[in-house]
Amino acid sequence: MAYRSTDRVKARLSASRQRIVTAALEIMAQHGYAGCSVAAVAERAGIATGSVYSHFPTKADLFAEVFRIASQREVDAVSRAAGLEGTMAARITAVIETFAGRALQSPRLAYALLAEPVDPAVDAERLVFRRAYAHIIAGYVADGIARGELPAQDPDLTATALVGAFAEAMVGPLAAGVAGPDTIPNLIAFAHRALGVSP
Amino acid sequence: MAYRSTDRVKARLSASRQRIVTAALEIMAQHGYAGCSVAAVAERAGIATGSVYSHFPTKADLFAEVFRIASQREVDAVSRAAGLEGTMAARITAVIETFAGRALQSPRLAYALLAEPVDPAVDAERLVFRRAYAHIIAGYVADGIARGELPAQDPDLTATALVGAFAEAMVGPLAAGVAGPDTIPNLIAFAHRALGVSP
DNA sequence: ACAAGAATTGAACCACTATTCAATCCTTCG
DNA sequence: CGAAGGATTGAATAGTGGTTCAATTCTTGT
Known part of the structure; x- marks a missing residue:
């Protein structure tokens, strides 16, 4: 030896x-x-x-890890920003501003994480990523309902739908490289209505 | 000759x-x-x-056409169903029921059209598909605002976000093969809130 | 220093599948 | 019918890029 x-x-x-x-x-x-x-x-x-x-062992394994790490970074940033806020309205505003702001800061990476065609094995990791976002938001929604800030609704479905809405709303701007100045405020207004936060 | x-x-x-x-x-x-x-x-x-x-000339050309045809079918079905309705609430209900109902009827096809990793050239056609949905919905939204059924909002952004929400909400059920019985009603409620239709 | 064994190299290999093309078969019309 | 040219065939080709592996270099303990 x-x-x-x-x-x-x-x-x-x-x-x-x-x-x-x-x-x-x-x-x-x-x-x-x-x-x-x-x-x-x-x-x-x-x-x-x-x-x-x-x-x-394979390229797919490498990129599964890469996606996991990059996604975690994004989810953590959003979670941290939203965690500082107290009301539902403020939280969801923080979620969108953080998510969209970071995406526009690194548009190519955001596009890869959100929408670019990738190996199916890596795509699976993307679903995990989206579910992680949805899980955080679902927690806020359940909380908001419990506190009477939001009307009754299925927190999971609302959260999933919001994640889809955010992603879809960003794909165009990401492809173009910039977002119109009202994209983010409009998206926030959309989310507030969708959640049913009292104005 | x-x-x-x-x-x-x-x-x-x-x-x-x-x-x-x-x-x-x-x-x-x-x-x-x-x-x-x-x-x-x-x-x-x-x-x-x-x-x-x-x-x-190439496989990508073939599948661009295939996607175009399949997408048009879906968009037409949604458009037809929604066109029969008068109010905004009824229209968006018809959109979701048609879209989701058809997707669950042919889950594999719906998944391919919505989310499956495909050749980038074919992916481009998918964006056209999603934009076509958004365009129809944006028309309804603009109409709803003009008629005073909806609060002021950017019709394009609302429509894009809704398309993302619908797609995301269907991906899970499509992968599983079935949707929970409340998925569609919940999604309708979400969309109504997001649009701001008066209850 | 040296042997044992691990880590690293990078060119060769391989799997996959879209695409090509020489050979063959069909269709048209004088 | 027969020549001209188009349509069809399907096996061979080719491009891509992930993966392997014999050879080499580096580390360790005696």
Whole structure:
């Protein structure tokens, strides 16, 4: 027994793995999923193509993780922003401003996460992403109903429908690169009506 | 000049083209876009693989047409149903019942039209489909505002957001194969609130 | 220093499927 | 009928890009 992997090596491996994920994220933000060949990711990470496969069994596994991380970031940002607010109206405003603001900041990445055609295995991760959003919003809706701020409704359906509404409303602007100045306020007004917040 | 294509031949060609489109639609309804290899379409149409290419320059062109036709069918059905109604509330109810009812009738096809990963060139056609829905709804919304049934709002944004909401609310049920019995009524209630129809 | 074994390389491989095309079959018309 | 040209065939081709693996380089413990 002349070799057993040591902490230093383990750290290097983990750093390498991290660099792969980061490289994939950067390429997605720049050229979308379409630009993410394994070779391109490896090159940007500064390793050989084949080395990707000592960290991830398949490309789909790599991008499932990439989507998971990127999505979590978005969901966390929205959750954090909305959590600071007290009323339902303020919360949903924060959700939309954060979601839309961040999407417009990184339009290519947002498009990849929301709508770009991807491998079916990766698409599954996208559904998780959308459900995570819906889950947060459903919590707020249930809360709002309990506090009498909102009329009776199915929190899950409302939340799912709102997530769809937000995503669809952003796809056009994301493709164009900019949103009209009223897009976000209009979307907020839509959401307030849909929730039934008292004006 | 010993040959010039005659009407009978032209009819046969056009019938053949039609059979290709129909075969593609049937396979989509059965196995989704994923099952639609050119070879599979040709076999179902009863012709050789290569013959597809004497009717369509590329697979993407074929499926752009297939999506266009299938989408138009859906949009027409919704438009027809809603057109029979007078009030905004009744119209949007008809839109949702028709859209959701038809989707649940052909879940695999609906999933392919709405959400399945497809070739980017075909994806573009999907956007046209969604915009066509939005356009119809935007007309109703503008009408509703003019008649004082709805509060002031941006008809295009409301319509786009509603289309996203409908699609998102259907994706789960389509994947599961069935919708809970309250999905459609709840979605109708959501849309009524979002539009601001007076109760 | 050296042997054992792990990590890395990157060019070759492979699977998949859209697309092509030489050969063949049909249709038209003199 | 026979020649001209179009339509059809389906096996071969080709482009793409994920995945593999023999060779090489690097690490570790004696």
